[in-house]
Amino acid sequence: MLAATPEPNKTRPLLILWLLALPALLLVVSGGRRTFREQVQLPASGQEMLTTSFQLNRSWFGAPRVQVSVRQPIDTSSVINIALLDDKNDVVLSYYKDTWRQTGTWYEDGESGTWDEQDSEIHTEFRPVSKGLFRLRLSLDDYLSIADGGANSSSQTVVLPVVVEIYANTLNPGLLVTTSLVLLMGIGFYWWFEYAPKQRIRRVSRNESILTEAMLCSSQALIEVKWSARYEQPDEPVGQLPSAPVHCPLTLKVTDAWGTSLLDRRESLLLNAFQVEEDEQGFRGEQRLYLRLETSRRLSVRLEVPERLARGSIELERLALTLTEITKPLRPVTREQFV
Numbered sequence: 001m002l003a004a005t006p007e008p009n010k011t012r013p014l015l016i017l018w019l020l021a022l023p024a025l026l027l028v029v030s031g032g033r034r035t036f037r038e039q040v041q042l043p044a045s046g047q048e049m050l051t052t053s054f055q056l057n058r059s060w061f062g063a064p065r066v067q068v069s070v071r072q073p074i075d076t077s078s079v080i081n082i083a084l085l086d087d088k089n090d091v092v093l094s095y096y097k098d099t100w101r102q103t104g105t106w107y108e109d110g111e112s113g114t115w116d117e118q119d120s121e122i123h124t125e126f127r128p129v130s131k132g133l134f135r136l137r138l139s140l141d142d143y144l145s146i147a148d149g150g151a152n153s154s155s156q157t158v159v160l161p162v163v164v165e166i167y168a169n170t171l172n173p174g175l176l177v178t179t180s181l182v183l184l185m186g187i188g189f190y191w192w193f194e195y196a197p198k199q200r201i202r203r204v205s206r207n208e209s210i211l212t213e214a215m216l217c218s219s220q221a222l223i224e225v226k227w228s229a230r231y232e233q234p235d236e237p238v239g240q241l242p243s244a245p246v247h248c249p250l251t252l253k254v255t256d257a258w259g260t261s262l263l264d265r266r267e268s269l270l271l272n273a274f275q276v277e278e279d280e281q282g283f284r285g286e287q288r289l290y291l292r293l294e295t296s297r298r299l300s301v302r303l304e305v306p307e308r309l310a311r312g313s314i315e316l317e318r319l320a321l322t323l324t325e326i327t328k329p330l331r332p333v334t335r336e337q338f339v
Contacts, residue, residue: 244273
């Protein structure tokens with residue numbers, strides 16, 4: 001006796017698509033909106049300078065970004081000391097950065113040109129414990145001239161422009177990409193665990209019109225029964241090839257270990273045309289059926305198709321039968337359940 005079973009849950013693929021889109025959505029929403037900008041003049045004497053107050057907010061995703069851009073003169077280097085102060089003038093974060101800018105001329109194979117390289121950007125992401133007002137304390141140390149490959153102390157009267165910018169709710173691109181990759185790997189593993197074939201029980205492919213395979217199935221097993229047929233023109237052609245598609249009658253029978261008939265189907269397999277060689281044409285098709293077992297039992301599957309079709313103009317080249325145990329199908333399918 002056969003009874004239809006419910007279709008698989010259709011909401012899970014939608015949930016997976018939502019998880020795939022979540023990292024990109026966070027990146028768009030976070031945006032990196034600039035909330036503060038101020039230019040500070042740092043004297044080479046090392047005097048500490050303070051910015052005006054700015055507000056840092058705490059969010060459930062992302063973190064405020066503190067960016068310091070040094071307007072580094074040509075062929076100079078410096079050390080920028082940075083301290084983040086809260087509204088009580090306590091240091092909550094401190095760090096420093098060596099900055100430089102250097103130019104020169106290159107010569108190669110009779111050609112020449114100039115180059116200009118620098119490392120003068122300082123940025124960090126900082127998530128405050130709570131929302132509040134903060135300031136940056138900046139100072140300039142070791143301001144040197146590196147012209148001609150040397151390192152000479154520069155005049156103490158030099159003033160170095162520094163631009164301070166604050167961006168709200170920024171995400172670290174590297175961390176976002178890494179997290180997205182880990183998330184995709186997790187989703188891929190879940191997808192495989194849920195939908196990938198777990199065990200290929202039997203597979204047979206022969207140039208015969210009747211195939212029979214037996215299998216021992218565990219309780220609650222979901223078995224995918226897949227068959228395919230391929231027909232080609234015989235060595236001695238008989239009449240003209242039929243026009244595609246071609247309908248191939250087949251018989252599928254499933255019996256238990258005692259020979260009791262559990263399933264007896266007569267199907268029509270649709271064969272579509274394909275090119276075998278430049279001047280030869282074949283016909284092939286594929287179908288599948290899902291069997292759900294309530295109890296453990298041994299089954300025998302028998303598949304039969306005609307040796308020739310279309311009044312003998314095409315003959316059977318290959319008949320294949322594959323039995324695979326899976327967890328659940330990816331798409332809603334028609335199942336047959338033994339009770």
